[in-house]
Amino acid sequence: MKGDNMVPPIPSRQEALNRTRQNIEKKTAKSPGQLYAERENRVRDAISLKEPDRVPVNIGGGGYFAARYAGLNAAAMYYDVAAWRESLKKATLDLEPDLYEVGGGLAGSGLSLEILDAQQILWPGGNLPANTSHQFVEREYLREDEYDLFISDPFDFIVRYYLPRVFGALKPLSDLPPIMPLTGAAVFSTVLHVFARPELKQAGQALFRAAQAQEKWHQAMSNFREEMASLGFPPSSHLSCGGAPFDAVSDYLRGMRGSMLDMYRQPEKLVAACEKILEWRLLREISAYPKATGWRASCALLRGADGFMSRKQYESFYWPGMKRILLSLIERDLVPVVFCEGSCDSRLEYFLELPKGKFVCRFDQTDMVKAKAVLGGHCCISGNVPSSLLQVGSPQEVEEYCHDLIRVAGKGGGFIMTSSGFIDDASPANVKAMVDSVKKYRP
Amino acid sequence: MKTHVPSEQEALKRTIEETSKTPKQLYREREKRIWDAIQLKEPDRVPVVFGGTFFAAKYAGLPFSSAYYDAASWKEAYKRTMLDFGPDAYGTGGGNDSGLALETLDPRQMLWPGGPLHPNAPYQFIEGEYMKADEYEIFLDDPTDFILRYYLPRAYGALAHLSRLPPLRERFQGLPSLTTLFATPEFQEVARTLSKAGEAQTRWREGMGNFAEEMAAIGFPTIMQRGGAGGAPFESISSYLRGMQGAMIDMYQRPEKLLAVSEKMSRWQIARATPADPQKTGKQKLGGGGGILRGADGFMSR
Numbered sequence: 001m002k003g004d005n006m007v008p009p010i011p012s013r014q015e016a017l018n019r020t021r022q023n024i025e026k027k028t029a030k031s032p033g034q035l036y037a038e039r040e041n042r043v044r045d046a047i048s049l050k051e052p053d054r055v056p057v058n059i060g061g062g063g064y065f066a067a068r069y070a071g072l073n074a075a076a077m078y079y080d081v082a083a084w085r086e087s088l089k090k091a092t093l094d095l096e097p098d099l100y101e102v103g104g105g106l107a108g109s110g111l112s113l114e115i116l117d118a119q120q121i122l123w124p125g126g127n128l129p130a131n132t133s134h135q136f137v138e139r140e141y142l143r144e145d146e147y148d149l150f151i152s153d154p155f156d157f158i159v160r161y162y163l164p165r166v167f168g169a170l171k172p173l174s175d176l177p178p179i180m181p182l183t184g185a186a187v188f189s190t191v192l193h194v195f196a197r198p199e200l201k202q203a204g205q206a207l208f209r210a211a212q213a214q215e216k217w218h219q220a221m222s223n224f225r226e227e228m229a230s231l232g233f234p235p236s237s238h239l240s241c242g243g244a245p246f247d248a249v250s251d252y253l254r255g256m257r258g259s260m261l262d263m264y265r266q267p268e269k270l271v272a273a274c275e276k277i278l279e280w281r282l283l284r285e286i287s288a289y290p291k292a293t294g295w296r297a298s299c300a301l302l303r304g305a306d307g308f309m310s311r312k313q314y315e316s317f318y319w320p321g322m323k324r325i326l327l328s329l330i331e332r333d334l335v336p337v338v339f340c341e342g343s344c345d346s347r348l349e350y351f352l353e354l355p356k357g358k359f360v361c362r363f364d365q366t367d368m369v370k371a372k373a374v375l376g377g378h379c380c381i382s383g384n385v386p387s388s389l390l391q392v393g394s395p396q397e398v399e400e401y402c403h404d405l406i407r408v409a410g411k412g413g414g415f416i417m418t419s420s421g422f423i424d425d426a427s428p429a430n431v432k433a434m435v436d437s438v439k440k441y442r443p
Numbered sequence: 444m445k446t447h448v449p450s451e452q453e454a455l456k457r458t459i460e461e462t463s464k465t466p467k468q469l470y471r472e473r474e475k476r477i478w479d480a481i482q483l484k485e486p487d488r489v490p491v492v493f494g495g496t497f498f499a500a501k502y503a504g505l506p507f508s509s510a511y512y513d514a515a516s517w518k519e520a521y522k523r524t525m526l527d528f529g530p531d532a533y534g535t536g537g538g539n540d541s542g543l544a545l546e547t548l549d550p551r552q553m554l555w556p557g558g559p560l561h562p563n564a565p566y567q568f569i570e571g572e573y574m575k576a577d578e579y580e581i582f583l584d585d586p587t588d589f590i591l592r593y594y595l596p597r598a599y600g601a602l603a604h605l606s607r608l609p610p611l612r613e614r615f616q617g618l619p620s621l622t623t624l625f626a627t628p629e630f631q632e633v634a635r636t637l638s639k640a641g642e643a644q645t646r647w648r649e650g651m652g653n654f655a656e657e658m659a660a661i662g663f664p665t666i667m668q669r670g671g672a673g674g675a676p677f678e679s680i681s682s683y684l685r686g687m688q689g690a691m692i693d694m695y696q697r698p699e700k701l702l703a704v705s706e707k708m709s710r711w712q713i714a715r716a717t718p719a720d721p722q723k724t725g726k727q728k729l730g731g732g733g734g735i736l737r738g739a740d741g742f743m744s745r
Contacts, residue, residue: 141615152707154612155587162615180586180711181673183573183594183683185553188540192548193648195641204634211626242613252615280613 017230020093024232035232039098043234043416044294047335047380049357051413055406055438058236058382059095059431061103061422064133066091069428074133075125078110081220088224092233095428097435100228101236103422106134109217115210117168120252133424141165142253144262147269150253151276153180162253169206172199236418237298237337239289241329242281244322245274247302256303263313270317278321282328293333296360299325305342319350330358337362337382341421348374364420368409381409382416385434390419390426395433402437410443451519454526455661466662473531474664478727490531492666497537497556497565499524507565508557511542514650518657525663532664538654541647547640549600552683573597574684576693579700582684583707585612594684601636604629673716676708677701681737694743 011019021032028035045052059065063084067076070087077084092100110126122128122135141162142150150157156178164174175197177190194200225235242248249270250259262270289297303309304318329336336359340347343365351361356378363371363383371381385401393401402417409415417438423431449457455466462469479486497507503520510517517538525533542557554560554567573594574582582589588610596606607629655665680701681690693701737743 153585153587153711155585155591155610158611158615159587166615178587178715179590181679182590183598183679185540187548187595187599188544188644192544192637192641192644195637196645197641200641201634201638204638207625208631208634211630215626248615277613280610284613 017227020231024093032230032232036229036234039232040234042098046413046416047357047360049377049380049414051443054442055410056098056416057435057438058099058101058416058418059091059097059423059435060101060236060419061424062088062091062101063103063107064422064424065103065426065431068131068425069094073124073130074424075110075123075130077107078113078123079125081109081217085221085224089228089231091428092228093231095432095435098234099236099416100233102224106136109210109213111213112210112217115169115206115213118166119168120166133422136251138251138255139165140253140255140258142249142258144254144258144266147266147273151269151272154276156180169210170203172197172203175200236296238292238295239334240298241285241289241325241336242277243299243301243325243338244304244318245277245281245325246304246318246321247300248277249273250303256308259303260309263309263317267316274317274321278324281325285328285332289329289332289334291332295334296337297329297334298337298339300339300341301344301347302341304347305340305344306346307343311346314347314350319347323350323353326354326359330355335359339421340364340366343367345370351375352378354379360416362416362418368405372409372411372415376412376414380414380416382418383409384420385418386420387423387426390423390430390434393430395429398430398433399437399440402434403441406438406441406443412443415443449523449527451522451526451661454523458526458529458662466660469662470659470664473662476531477664477666493525493528493530493533494535496535499537502527506556506562508542508555508562510537511540511545511555512557514538514647518651518654522658522661525658526661530663532666533658534665534667538651541643543643544640544647547601547636547643550598551600552598568682570682570686571597572686572689574680574689576685576689576697579697579704582704583700585610586707586711588612598683601640602633604633673712675738676705676712677738678736679708680704687737687742690737691743 024030024032024035030038039056042052042054042056046056063077064074066087067074067084069091070083072080072083072087076087088100088102106121106123110123113121113123113126119139120137120141122137124130124132124134128134142157146157146161149161159179160174160176164171176194179191182191225238228235246259250256253259253273254262259270301322304314304322309318326336326338338351338359339362341364344363345367348366348371351359352375358379360380360382361371361375363381365386366384368381368384371383375381383405385398385405389398389401405415405417410417417434419426419431419434458469459465464472473490476486476488476490477492480490497510499521500507500509500517502524503516505513505516505520509520521533521537540555542555545553545555545558552569552571552573554564554569556562556564556566560567574589578589578593581593592606592608592610596603655668658665677690681687684690685693690701
């Protein structure tokens with residue numbers, strides 16, 4: 001009679017969001033809007049080398065961590081994106097950092113990768129067990145004698161050589177004759193009948209289905225940044241951009257071995273390819289990137305780290321392209337956040353060539369004392385709580401490490417606390433210790 | 444009085460009777476006659492080559508459109524004409540393009556009989572500015588990009604959506620952002636169109652069979668063997684890309700760009716030139732060149 005058998009209605013997404021906002025306000029005595037402004041300003045102060053009220057903290061590379069935090073597998077990033085999205089939110093809300101990081105560099109629809117038979121990646125739930133982090137598969141996707149083609153007719157290289165190598169389902173694209181001479185009636189005599197081949201039709205269908213799956217994945221992640229902002233959390237970066245052209249060649253095209261042999265055997269072609277990539281990137285930035293003041297653009301310094309090449313090689317092949325990319329971002333009022341993976345002790349001085357207070361260097365194994373000595377007062381540095389410590393250390397050990405960092409790197413401002421890299425297997429207690437350390441200790 | 448055009452069988456039989464030679468012998472004779480002329484040796488008589496295309500249709504009482512819509516009849520008409528007139532070789536055999544495939548692609552650069560033209564109107568090429576004056580750099584930087592995203596969408600109504608593709612050249616760092624483009628109904632439409640046109644063209648090619656082989660079997664060599672390096676780049680630029688007016692203005696206003704594109708094209712053509720006979724080196728065949736159109740008198744100074 002009183003309606004005992006009535007099931008309470010499931011709250012809509014907006015209602016749930018409102019409730020969460022109310023809870024935040026209750027807990028902190030501040031509105032999410034105020035908290036957002038506080039956190040964002042704290043971060044901007046650190047970047048522009050003013051001393052913030054305390055060291056800001058970014059959880060750092062939370063994709064798989066968030067999934068596991070919420071009791072999901074790593075595969076959720078690829079196959080259950082709605083749940084993954086919620087886990088990112090939950091981890092951030094629970095741990096209350098200043099910045100959150102989605103940290104899904106190669107995240108996308110697992111189904112899409114399956115349909116395309118992706119060769120460049122191994123991913124959980126696909127060709128890896130469901131709870132294993134993904135793997136990038138480096139190979140020579142550009143052969144040593146194909147530089148000329150890449151430089152003189154790049155679209156042709158991508159369509160007829162690269163895509164067939166990187167996606168098994170697109171192998172039939174290598175059957176297409178060259179596209180450049182398709183003027184006049186040449187489409188008919190050389191190309192058209194090729195499209196009737198069943199393999200090519202299948203490739204087209206695969207592309208379409210993969211695109212639909214990927215579109216669905218994107219939709220499920222749409223407005224995530226806005227949602228997190230409404231809950232009071234700014235993103236560690238607003239967009240990601242390519243880093244050094246050398247890394248593009250070394251990671252995606254020639255592989256590490258190939259690109260390093262090229263430095264000796266065909267340096268002019270390597271340099272020419274890097275210059276072409278730089279040119280395209282700079283052109284794209286003009287149309288692609290919003291001119292929004294202070295938006296953070298993440299990129300990585302990979303083969304530029306210590307040990308991969310000599311100083312001379314760094315100055316010939318690596319740094320000039322990287323520097324131009326970073327300068328062009330800064331010129332557009334964007335803030336590059338350069339993830340210096342590995343150790344970059346021997347590369348620190350080069351960052352002094354960039355404008356003061358306009359970028360962030362995030363460090364992994366670099367000596368933070370040295371980094372502060374060289375870059376303190378020039379740019380904001382970030383890092384470097386080891387992922388290993390966050391996984392197997394104790395909260396006490398994590399807190400001690402962070403305390404040292406705050407004292408040394410946080411002195412005078414210009415420091416953002418974060419992990420050294422992705423924190424796939426970190427224990428929540430340790431991550432909490434890292435986040436709490438900045439609230440407990442001052443420089 | 445209507446001329447009786449013999450069937451292929453009748454014509455072949457008559458040729459053998461009149462000449463007392465097999466088609467194979469006639470083929471060798473005719474080929475030698477032409478090679479002698481080329482090599483500046485005096486042949487037994489002046490060789491004569493049949494230019495081709497629609498005359499055969501007229502002679503056999505077929506509409507011109509059969510060269511696009513009725514492969515079997517077209518081939519037969521061509522062979523009968525050749526056998527009846529008995530020249531030494533033929534040029535273009537025509538019959539390259541399926542009318543149905545053309546209709547599917549909606550070409551803007553050509554009109555053909557049986558399509559937008561009357562069945563007995565000859566083929567028309569429609570010149571236009573398919574490359575704008577300020578697009579030379581795009582071609583130079585990335586020719587495939589230009590053809591795929593600028594030229595083909597302009598030249599074929601059914602491929603208009605290709606212009607919405609972004610340049611792929613830099614998208615080798617992750618397809619996901621790109622694949623969303625391919626999820627649109629417009630791209631599905633382009634894929635379907637290409638597939639449909641491809642099927643029509645495949646059926647046409649099957650209908651035409653190996654025309655050169657069939658002609659050789661009745662004794663006729665061609666002087667337009669496929670392969671080689673193709674024609675002068677200026678022809679392509681002037682005919683298909685910039686148009687005559689555009690290319691000629693370019694000779695004055697941006698000669699370096701015109702030359703750069705020509706240079707790029709000819710390097711490409713030479714690098715990809717195919718031999719006369721892939722099986723045997725040193726075996727010569729007639730053909731492989733392009734036409735000289737704008738190179739004729741009056742188009743430009745020495």
